Amino acid sequence: MSHRTDLLIIGGGQAGLAAAHTARAMGLTPVVLEATRSMTGSWPHYYDSLALFSPARRSALPGRPFPGDPDGYPTRDQVVAYLTNYAAALDADIRTGHRVERIAAPASGGFEVTTTGGERFEAPMVIAATGAFSRPHRPELPGLSSFAGTVLHSCDYRRPEALDGQRVVIVGGGNSAVQIAIELAGHARVSLATRHPLRFMAQRVLGRDMHLWLQWTGLDTAGWARPLLTGGKGAPVFDTGTYRKAIATGNPDRRPMFSRLEGAQVVWADGTREQADTILLATGYRPGVDYLAGLSNALDADGQPRHHGGVSPTHPGLGFVGLEWQRSFASATLRGVGADARHVLSRLRKQAQADAPAGTRR
Ligand SMILES: Cc1cc2nc3c(=O)[nH]c(=O)nc-3n(C[C@H](O)[C@H](O)[C@H](O)COP(=O)(O)OP(=O)(O)OC[C@H]3O[C@@H](n4cnc5c(N)ncnc54)[C@H](O)[C@@H]3O)c2cc1C
Secondary structure, eight states, rough: EEEESSSEEEEHHHHHHHHHHHHHHTTTOOEEEOSSSOOSGGGSSSSSOBOOOOGGGOBTTTOOOOOSSSOOOOHHHHHHHHHHHHHHHHOOOEEEEEEEEEEEOOTTTEEEEEEETTEEEEEEEEEOOOSSSSSSSOOTTSSSOOOEEEEEEEGGGGHHHHHTTTTEEOOOOHHHHHHHHHHHHHSSSEEEEEEOOOOOESSSSSSSOOOHHHHTTTTTTTTTTTHHHHTTOOEEEEEEHHHHHHHHTTHHHHHHHOOOETTTTOOOOTTOEEEEEEEEOOOOEEOGGGGGGGTTTTBBBSBOOOOTBOOOSTTTEEEOOSTSSSSSTTTTSSHHHHHHHHHHHHHHOOOOHHHHHHTTTO
């Protein structure tokens, strides 16, 4: 037997929660299908010392302010507590322990969603909110697969003590790479290997957090600002000045990307070699949306969602929330998902109304 509703939301992290809250405010009755037993998304799996790069006042989901000092930078555990409370207060049908295995689009219209447990759900609208960061990206680097030391991804990193006394090379120059490198430098000898020099962006300008300026100036959503913000070279590192200072001490240091790994050795771009214990890949993530593979052309040749501002161009009624740069710089962050959920849901609802037989439209 299959369960029918007007909207299915896949994934119960911040993106799914923001979508569910927005849907309820629009009078819809969403069912949220979440694979795990909690409604905190990936947050519990991030490293222990993680502090948000946006202040509490810019880190709230729709309808519930983030508690505490509005100008403070919440910790990972504060985010977990916030999301737990947010989900508990949500007037929506939340089904944890429901991993979506596949989605089909039957000729009769709408979507048919099947979970790994064999349960079936049907709805005219589906929002995929399973995160931009669910698949750790491990680039193919010369010699990496045969490296004789340990290879970790930043998703494996929790705290520095595990790497005490080691020689560690971190690949990547984003926020996580720099935060981990600096924390780890108190316990290990650390280098950041990056293709481009690090790009720091002031965390605060004229006493205000940069996220506020990005919103005020419209740079957040301006398509032309994207290369400015990413420089085509990855996300900038938000810095109050402490990161720059720490790197200037030389541990961690920043070096041009190594040319290869040989045995347990790193061969640097200038030809020098040295032994390393651990290569830590802070090389980002990709969305995990394999469950959409059965929907013809919903994904591109690389298996990534095709969308315009989060709306599928190939399957009316299908949308996304929480993808990187879906509509703005903030799309895959706490402060961005609410606005994107509103945008996507209003588009999907228009599509559903246009498809509904005359007389049944609301
Ligand atoms: C290291 C790191 C630091 C970050 N720091 C910040 C920060 O400071 N500020 C900020 O705003 N953002 C930050 N982000 C970005 C972003 O806010 C987080 O990644 C956040 O967890 C994304 O939320 P989400 O709901 O989109 O995805 P997730 O948190 O990944 O949640 C997706 C949910 O979908 C579920 N799911 C997956 N597949 C299925 C399936 N097939 N069926 C059912 N359920 C499924 C998962 O179990 C999970 O609960 C950071 C990201 C990383 C990786």
